[in-house]
Amino acid sequence: MLQGPTRAGLVLAAIVLSPFSVPAFAQSYPTKPIEINITYGAGGGVDLNFRAFAPFLEKELGQPVVIVNRGGAGGVTGWTFIARAKPDGYSLGNYNLPALSANYATGALPFDPVEKLQYLGQIAFDPVVVAVSGKSQFKTIADAVEFMKKNPGGLSYAATGIVSSDALTAKSIEVAAGVKFRIVNFDSGKEAITAALGGHVDAVGLTVSEAMPYVKDGSLRVIGVGGDQRDPQMPDTPTFKEQGFEIQFNGSARGVTIAAGAPPEVLEKLRAAVKKIATSPGYPEKAKELGLAAVYAAPEEVEKTIAGQIEWLKANLKR
Template sequence: MTTLACLPRRRALLATLLAAAAPWSAPVAAAWPERPVTIVVPYTPGTSMDTLARTLGPKLSQKLGQPVIVENRPGASGNIGTGFVANAAPDGHTLLMTVSTFVMNPSLFKSVPYDPLKSFAPVGRVAVGTLVFAVNPDFPATTLAQAIQAFRDRPGHYAYASPGNGTPQHLAMELFKLHTGVDLMHVPYSGSAGAVTDLLGGQVQAMILPANTALGHKQAGKLRVLATTQEKRIEVMPDVPTLAEQGVRGAEVDLWFGMLAPKSTPQAVVARLNREVNEILAMPEIRQSLDKQGLIVAPGTPEAFGELVADEYARWAQVIKKARITAD
């Protein structure tokens, strides 16, 4: 993924993040887990993070030989649950299932109860949710280039919806605006349902939203999907070109999900968690289950996930600063 951060800074951030995983001893690794493992989801039940945790939980329980409990601790855009895990004992019994907002919130809020680079040891990326750029079918554009031109012809006239200030969809559209120079009015909603309803009704003209949410409306002719925000075309919409294919480069966005443990969690515990989760993600039934939720499995190493976190933290800090975005 393209980043606005320079390479030396990214490496420094990565080194800081990976240092959160402390050295381990064989006895510690052999004893773990000694009791039930809790996966904290910092959002409400029914969200994609919650679905991921509850899909992985039973399989992980079988592999670890201990119950795996999913605990929802919503509030403050995920900051409450995330802060709870940041301050939990680093023994591998309390984990965090998180999403891209994890690296965005520190730049959106005046203060958050965690540091994305210093408070956690990365376990691994788990999945990716695909996003698309869509417009109401009455909007006078059938291609992304035509939409951009329409926006430029009438700056500030058209509006786009998001599920709320500081959400990944909001920031993805602001990144799009920075790279295209268009002027769109932001209309934040308190969730996706109202935003999508008004997009379908024409009260707002554009939105970046999950592909699985847009797919049915696209097939019914109620939405016109002009681009995907990923680097490659997506399987469920092979006819829709990417932003980069249409000349908008550097605005690619993945809605990624991952697992973290508190800082100083033994490296052997992190390594085993990573191995077990990756094996679960390779199971056909898990892939099929997540696919129905619009999620693509995305296993990897703790190091790769740490690099992603450091990269995204630096990237979104700059986007938020340039676009003067706040969560309030």
């Protein structure tokens, strides 16, 4: 018959060896390669951003991190895949704001991104800008707004679809200033830029990283930039806020997400890794090479932002 101490020892051993032991699971994760599913095609700005981020996450977690491109339908294809993936910490994804919020607000995304995704933290922010040809009469967004008030519908603006950051920049200005752009949609950002360079449209919506090559050679002039402070890459360009326009969408925010339901210990480890990478030397310098600022935002802040964006979009997109 088993003696008391021996029985107790066996019970303790059973608990330690149990597959349901949470501490053991937490310590073992990750044990295999991790995917980051990118909702856009290879070679684009988002793809390049996460390819710069991946080696740092790989080093932090001690496992290979593989980029998998799942582009299509403006990001909807990829986000749907991410939301349906097993939330075990091995299938992560990117989020882009306001694109994610806008796809849900317009009905293109078949699930609520606050309910079906959990956020690991923001890793980059790319301020939006409105740019015009270097030969344009407009020097500031205030000039453009004044023109639109005197000439309703008379200022053409190149965009790439209703949920794109360029279109949402225009919508933000319209609501803030009480004016209306004449939107001209193009299939790609490259075509929109070409139209602005050639004088076929009066203005184009871009981000700082997209605009900088053309600003440097003088072919485009930025007349307003998003954010509370001037962008260090274009310190002479006043923000929209400085010019008296409090706009809803000030830039493209990028971060990491996972399907809802991840084990708390895995979630905690991933969130800690994302925060450390985004706020420590190394990755921020790589992001800067891409024209991006490594601006961290905590998961709860990201969720709050998404909820606020969805509310604003539902109220204003049809105006």
